[in-house]
Amino acid sequence: MLKDFFGKSKYVTVERKSRSRRDKDRIKSNKEENKREMPDDLWTKCKRCKEIIFNKKLSEHLKVCPSCGHHFRLTATERISLLVDDQWFEEYDEELEADNPLDFPKYDSKINKYQKKTGLKDAVVTGIAKISGHKVSLAALDSRFLMGSMNSVVGEKLTLAIERAIEKQLPLIIVAGGGGGARMYEGMFSLMQMAKTSAALKRLDKAGGLFISILTDPTYGGISASFASLGDINIAEPGAKIGFAGPRVIKQTINRDLPEGFQTAEFLLEHGMIDKVVKRSDLKNVLAKILSIHDLRGEDNGE
Amino acid sequence: MASNYLDFEKPLVELEAKIQELRNFMEMKDIDLTDEIERLKSRTTTLREEIFSQLEPWQVLQIARHPERPVTLDYINLICDDFIELHGDRQFGDDKALIGGIGTIGRMPVTIIGHQKGKTTKDNIERNFGMAHPEGYRKALRLMKQAEKFNRPIVALINTPGAYPGLGAEERGQAEAIAKNMMEMAGIDVPIIVVILGEGGSGGALGIGVGDKVMMLEYTYYSVCSPEACAAILWKDAKEAKAAAKALKITANDLLELGIIDTIVSEPPGGAHKDYNLSAQLLKEEIMKEIEFLQTLSKEELLDNRYNKFRKMGQVKEKVGEIVEK
Numbered sequence: 001m002l003k004d005f006f007g008k009s010k011y012v013t014v015e016r017k018s019r020s021r022r023d024k025d026r027i028k029s030n031k032e033e034n035k036r037e038m039p040d041d042l043w044t045k046c047k048r049c050k051e052i053i054f055n056k057k058l059s060e061h062l063k064v065c066p067s068c069g070h071h072f073r074l075t076a077t078e079r080i081s082l083l084v085d086d087q088w089f090e091e092y093d094e095e096l097e098a099d100n101p102l103d104f105p106k107y108d109s110k111i112n113k114y115q116k117k118t119g120l121k122d123a124v125v126t127g128i129a130k131i132s133g134h135k136v137s138l139a140a141l142d143s144r145f146l147m148g149s150m151n152s153v154v155g156e157k158l159t160l161a162i163e164r165a166i167e168k169q170l171p172l173i174i175v176a177g178g179g180g181g182a183r184m185y186e187g188m189f190s191l192m193q194m195a196k197t198s199a200a201l202k203r204l205d206k207a208g209g210l211f212i213s214i215l216t217d218p219t220y221g222g223i224s225a226s227f228a229s230l231g232d233i234n235i236a237e238p239g240a241k242i243g244f245a246g247p248r249v250i251k252q253t254i255n256r257d258l259p260e261g262f263q264t265a266e267f268l269l270e271h272g273m274i275d276k277v278v279k280r281s282d283l284k285n286v287l288a289k290i291l292s293i294h295d296l297r298g299e300d301n302g303e
Numbered sequence: 304m305a306s307n308y309l310d311f312e313k314p315l316v317e318l319e320a321k322i323q324e325l326r327n328f329m330e331m332k333d334i335d336l337t338d339e340i341e342r343l344k345s346r347t348t349t350l351r352e353e354i355f356s357q358l359e360p361w362q363v364l365q366i367a368r369h370p371e372r373p374v375t376l377d378y379i380n381l382i383c384d385d386f387i388e389l390h391g392d393r394q395f396g397d398d399k400a401l402i403g404g405i406g407t408i409g410r411m412p413v414t415i416i417g418h419q420k421g422k423t424t425k426d427n428i429e430r431n432f433g434m435a436h437p438e439g440y441r442k443a444l445r446l447m448k449q450a451e452k453f454n455r456p457i458v459a460l461i462n463t464p465g466a467y468p469g470l471g472a473e474e475r476g477q478a479e480a481i482a483k484n485m486m487e488m489a490g491i492d493v494p495i496i497v498v499i500l501g502e503g504g505s506g507g508a509l510g511i512g513v514g515d516k517v518m519m520l521e522y523t524y525y526s527v528c529s530p531e532a533c534a535a536i537l538w539k540d541a542k543e544a545k546a547a548a549k550a551l552k553i554t555a556n557d558l559l560e561l562g563i564i565d566t567i568v569s570e571p572p573g574g575a576h577k578d579y580n581l582s583a584q585l586l587k588e589e590i591m592k593e594i595e596f597l598q599t600l601s602k603e604e605l606l607d608n609r610y611n612k613f614r615k616m617g618q619v620k621e622k623v624g625e626i627v628e629k
Contacts, residue, residue: 101561101618102552152617159614182505182527184537187551188563191505191527192616195513198482199489199613206490222527224478225466225506230486244477244506245468253468263473273476 046070048239062280071237071280073217075118076125076142079175083138083284088130093160096153097121100185107185114145122153123178126161128170132288134295137165140175143218148178150222151186155193158227162200171210171291176228179246181221194226201230210294212287215242215265215274233290234274236265237283242274309365311354315573318347351572358522360548360557364530366522367501371576373583374433375402375417375460375500381583382590383408386415392441395475400431400467401439401511403446405455408591414450416443416511417460420501433502434467437480440510444484447491456494456594459511464529466507481510488513489613492606494597496590498568499523499555515609516593517563519555520586521570525563526553563616566593 044053049068058065062082063072074082080089097115100107115121123145129138139161141148150158158174165172182190204211213231215224217240225244228234236242243263251258261267268274278286308316322343329336358366366372379386386406390397403416418435421427443459450457466477488495488511495514502508503525519525528536533551534543552558555567568589571578597605 095621096619099618099620102550104550152619156617156619184527184533184551186618187527187553188525188558188561189617191509192563192613194482194506195485195489195509195613196616198485199513199610202486202489203610205486222506225481225510226485227482229476229479229482242478243473244466244481245473249468250470250473254470258470262470271474271476273479 044072064280069238069279071217071239073143073177075144076120076140076175079140079216080125080127080129080138082280083131083173083175083287084129085132089127089138090129091125091127092164093126093157094121096157098151098153098186101152101189102185102187104185104187110146110185118142118144120145122151122157123148124154124157126157128164128168131173131284131291134288134291135170136291137161137168137170137172138175139173141177141223143177143179143216146183146185147180148218148223149180149183150178150190150193150226151183152189152193154183155190155196158193158197159200162197162204162227165209165211166204166207169207169209171212171294172204173212173214173287174227174231175214175216176219176223177216178223179218179220179241181223181225191222194222197227198230201227205232210291212290214283215268216240218242220244220246229273231275233276235276235278235283235286236268236274238265238277238279240265242268307369307371309362309369311358311362312573315347315351315354318343318350322347348572355522355573359545360524360551360554361530361545363522363554364524364548366574366576367524369574369576370422372501373575373579374420374422375462376419377579378460378500378583378586379404379406379415379417381580382587383413383415389446390442392438392445394441395438398431398436398439398442399429400433400463401435401443403443405446405450408458408587411591411594412453412455413458413594414446414455415458415460416446417458417500418463418507418511420462431467433463434465435463435507435510436467436469436472437475437477440466440477440480440484443511444487447488447495451491451493454493456496456597457491457514458590459495459497459514461497461499461503461508461512461525462501463504463507464502465504466510481506484510485513489610490606492602494594494605495609496593496597498586498590499525499564503553504529513609513613515597515605515612516565518566518568518589518593519558519564520568520575520582521555522574523555524548524553525555525558526551 044058046065048070051067098111124141126139129136139158211231213228213234215228215236219228219242241263265277269277325336325340383406388404402419405414418433419430420433421430447457497512497514497517499519501523505528530544530548531541533547535541558564569585571581575582
């Protein structure tokens, strides 16, 4: 199975599932190129194996391509629904939104646009959830919102989630997925969220709290170089692109092509950077096992 | 005429050339032009103050990247009475772009870590232009842990365009190395002084940048990404870097105002490269003052203050009347 991912994956950017009507028009006008494209209220084309998948079937397969196993990106809400018991999720701090602290040109309109598009206030959803009976402090990033980049809101909500884990003695699970790293529009405020979340994780660590970091496609820059790499256990989804610098920057710097499979979850596993590559369909079970093993320390985790 | 000057320094260079011309003339013709020379000298000083007091962020960035600017080892040699460089991360190798060691400032023992740039091309290639690999960050962490063991204050000197974006760096976990350093620096119970000496390039800088006092030299920058990269991404045009430099708020003055840094360390007139000794002296005084203060705190106070300092960074909008639950 792993070999398949290595063999086949190229540096494709995984396409978001939902497309706008405008895109449909574009598809029509590019009929020659996209002979197999269809209106995607019903169908989605797998970026990797080009298979056309009935959307209902794709959902049933947790947005994993039934023919090649390619993991499509999930929204924060989809991710949370996938992991928690019977929608057992209580959201926290949902009112926090970006304030354009630097008066950065066009930032306000960007925020507005993505808020409308995603229905989220910013790029992360946090709260308390139950996973196979275990109460946890859970956070999920949403890569649709300005590429899942970290700004003051994301940093603050994550830090509050970490502090909740410490205070309520709950395990912490953060699902990372952000290709944007630290968000440029908030300048150094964004960069400092890396230090802020990492410092909070040090407190959790000292308090003996468990942190499971789940790295999904894509996890880069200020996301990978802070909380996402700091799990007691780091788990990645198959084929997820994870790295510090983006492939284009590296290619420009070293002036040669990058090896096949570079910066994939499997590449990180091979280089000792993550503990496990776990298929989406197994993720909840694996988490449940890890949580149970930690429960055996004899601690009551709030249940 | 000076060979290495920045475009906004041109009027100064011209004045200095004129002064030199008058001196030569005076010698040749045996005419007394002392008064004229003095007048020009004082005009130069006024003009320099004027120019340097209203630099654009883009101009500050040029000084921060000046090829003659003192580098980390220059400062170490001028500040420390003793210094022994220590090498290697004990895991993979020794990174010449991020150095470290032990020494004394006055009678105070310290551990110093810092990015090392070169000045010549050859030197810079050896130092990888101050762009560290994971083994550099891991060496820095090893030395900081050692400092904690021996209860030595730590001085972290930052001067990097960013962490190196390369194959080996990715294979060996650049992201993890930087993340780990930030996490551990939040818990190391000796005083940590962080100084931006020149370039404070993003995560590569912050990887040794968590401390009790964060200082910036007067003509330096500290940024989430290089203004060039920002311009290329957001304006789709690297030529907009000047606008990006302004929008990103990267100068010492801006960052002091935003509460990202604590102190601005003055530089000699015209920048640190005009007077290495004076620049080092000014920095040494600040470092000693801060360490002396930090050493009066208990370890708990020190760590709590450090946590709260970074904890409060950021700015979010909240609905009026609602209080964020903590």
